[in-house]
Amino acid sequence: MRRLRHILVGIDASPRARDALLTASRLAQRDGARVTVVHVVQTFLAESQWPAFFSLNWADAHHRALAHAREQLNQAVAAIDTDAIDLQLDVLAGDPATLLADLAEQRRCDLIVVASSSKGELRRLVLGSTSEQILRHAPVPVWIAGLDGFLRPRKVVVGVDLTPEAARVLDAASRAARAEHAGLHVLHVCREPLHDNIVAFVSADQAAQYRHIFLGRQQQRLDALCDEVLGSRRPDPLSTEVHAGLPNEGIQDRVYALDADLLVLGRSSRTQPHGLIGQTTHKMIHATPGNALIIP
DSSP states (O other), rough: OOOOEEEEEEEOOSHHHHHHHHHHHHHHHTOOOEEEEEEEEEEEOOOSSTTHHHHHHHHHHHHHHHHHHHHHHHHHHSSSSTTTEEEEEEEEEEOOHHHHHHHHHTTSSSSSEEEEETSSBBBBBGSSHHHHHOOOOOOOOOOETTTTSSSOOSEEEEEEOOOOOOHHHHHHHHHHHHHHTTTTOOOOOOOOSSSSHHHTSOOHHHHHHHHHHHHHHHHHHHHHHOOOOOOOOOSSSSSEEEEOOOOHHHHHHHHHHOOOEEEEEEEETTTTTGGGGTTTHHHHHHHHSSSSEEEE
16 A cells, blocks of 8 residues: 555544544654545435325425534544644535445545444445445545554554465555554465365375475465565565465454554455455454555
């Protein structure tokens, strides 16, 4: 992830909006970026869609909703120190995911920042279909601020596979780690090399030997990827690991074991959220109490 110039923050009325604002403020001060904070009001049904017996002044309801959102936005921003950053506030009506993705492209933003809830589940802004739309279609990386996510990360974990797309994700994770002066742990989780119905027909020693050789070759490929992508510009410290198991479970286990506070994942490769949007994506994002960074 390159030096940030423009950060887009999407907030709602939840208490966790403060974490997204603090995260964006810290990143903006670090890189000298400007920040646009957007409170999106969900679009009302068209007036013609309301039941005939339900009396509603459409224009008045729309105006009041936007005014209330503006008040909430001002209160959220007033609660943090924003004197040191170039800040713009917007209240818009529409679909949150669509508007955030469109705004990020129109205003040439480098990053979208949103917040997760205190339970680690993504709030309304990035929950369910909205989460899928943002993570699938955002033209820029999405930074999800978790519990105390506004604190500077000390340990970054990046989950990569060995497809060509992994180089882009690894490069972004390395840049993020170096910018934060944090250590980087590069993790490749692959499925067990021997299926259960094959293990039954080989000895335990043969199975162990084959597994050792397979994981050793995967480790060599991972180290070669790091050499190719990172070269001499490596975060310090840097470590690599190959882990056998299911990708989402392996990533979660290692994030907890390493006490990582920033999890970086790619969006497009087969072991990353693009093909696993839904429970698996949320599980991997929830694996860290800090932040998650999704790379398009």
